[in-house]
Amino acid sequence: MSKEISLQQTIGKGYADFWRFRGRYRVVKGGRGSKKSVTAAIYLIYNMMRFPLANTLVVRKTFNTHKDSTWAQLKWATHRLGVSHLWTFKKSPLEAVYKPTGQKILFRGLDDPMGITSITVDTGFLCWAWFEEAYQILNEDDFDKVDMSIRGELPQGYFKQLTLTFNPWNEKHWLKGRFFDVSSPNILALTTNYQCNEFLGDDDRALFEWMELNKPKRYRVEGKGEWGIAEGAVYENWREEDFDWRAIAKLPGYQAVFGLDFGYTNDPSALVCSLINKEARKLYIFDEHYERGMKNNDIAAMIKRKGYAKERIIADSSEPKSIDELYDFGIYRIEAAEKGPDSVRAGIDFLQQFEIIVHKFNCPNVSVELASYVWKQDKTGRFLREPIGEFNHALDGLRYSVERIRKGPTFSW
The missing domain is CATH 3.40.50.300 (P-loop containing nucleotide triphosphate hydrolases)
Incomplete structure (x- = not known):
């Protein structure tokens, strides 16, 4: 019928x-x-x-x-x-x-x-x-x-x-x-x-x-259904530029920071490389690596290939085995991030104080995440003080990378 x-x-x-x-x-x-x-x-x-x-x-x-x-x-x-x-x-x-x-x-x-x-x-x-x-x-x-x-x-x-x-x-x-x-x-x-x-x-x-x-x-x-994020972006003070990061690295007050977030099947492993000036409140993100399915030996090889093996890299502390393996593969200055109950909020609050400039050609995935990372909303549409659990792999790496800057100098004997 x-x-x-x-x-x-x-x-x-x-x-x-x-x-x-x-x-x-x-x-x-x-x-x-x-x-x-x-x-x-x-x-x-x-x-x-x-x-x-x-x-x-x-x-x-x-x-x-x-x-x-x-x-x-x-x-x-x-x-x-x-x-x-x-x-x-x-x-x-x-x-x-x-x-x-x-x-x-x-x-x-x-x-x-x-x-x-x-x-x-x-x-x-x-x-x-x-x-x-x-x-x-x-x-x-x-x-x-x-x-x-x-x-x-x-x-x-x-x-x-x-x-x-x-x-x-x-x-x-x-x-x-x-x-x-x-x-x-x-x-x-x-x-x-x-x-x-x-x-x-x-x-x-x-x-x-x-x-x-x-x-x-x-x-x-x-x-109207046009491209863009309506409201609730976590990071608003950022832009893309084509800059010479080596020249910026020579300016007074800047230091290089590196952060690594682990992933595998569904999420990428993300390395984020930046130059930060705490006094000037400026952060230049000059390089990234963003790839799924990377084993730890692949990550180590990538870091060496990029020339960052001797840099201090702050990595996701939820994977201590991966950090140990990267050390065994020759990444000797890798350290675990000091996560705490308020570490995400504290890291976001710190980064929100900075003018963030992303390299226009080297860091496409960082730009995508910055343009997409928003606060969660409740059923009434009110924004919560908690970010969504997406578009955050490179940005988690960025938070780890500035942890030592945010907390001030630490000493080891």
Whole structure:
């Protein structure tokens, strides 16, 4: 039994191109209330019922965020379309099954690499993928791995497509260069905002109008859907420059500081190299290394290759074994950071006093993190005195590096 829906009544305006596009990449950034996620959910439910051999993979950075977001949105979409009796939404394993055909919507997180690379379906073909909150995916390689898993020949009339939805984020993110700064028949890149959502109430629109008048910076991002961070950036006094760090190192009052944050599978190991002048309150970040999957011998080799083996390097104290191994590999001046219950806040407070200048060409990942590191918010949107646990690998290394400067001179006998 077929069921007809009115796109205008169910979705509303602003998404006709999104609905009709058949190219490989369909990318939507939007402000609050722009309908991007609910439209993606309705599209997938509707089209899986139209294409009885199609299956869908839904991806977020971390798996445990699906249940209260994409899984719930897709379940809501079946009710919106009046077809909830035809679908089963399971919690273990987390999936959605179209009863008449056995087609599935699978949910995965990039925090489980094996789960991403070993995707199989029982019925039909894996045709589509939906990346929700795609700005959280910092490493383009993670996206590429999933992209490559949507492959193979499909029956006539079927098509492969990856949909990415996200709130606008800083313009240094790889999403902008990959999808918004190019022109390709295989890419539909859209920016949407609350003005295309006719289902909002007058009180909702009044909030955006108040924001436009009273908080224009926030309105530009959350209202209009433009690139940038609306509010709550941890570090605001920073910029990029092309500078000669060797010349700065010769100026009076500057000293070199080095910090190392360990990572491996999901997070990068991050080395940050800076010149700091405590009296002038200036900090020049002149070099970085930012790479996942590095063993300790690889880290040691990188430090030697860069010429920093004889420098004092302050490293993440939560991995004493790694620090010991780096010493055994010839990094003799490596030391553990002196972490404490308030060390993150104290380190941030100290760095906020400085004008931070980042080398424009040598330190792209430091710039991305500085542009993306924000304070957590509670359910009411109030900012907390605690930073988010993302976009912080290089910045943690930066905090470690200035620890001795912040605490003053220490002596050993």
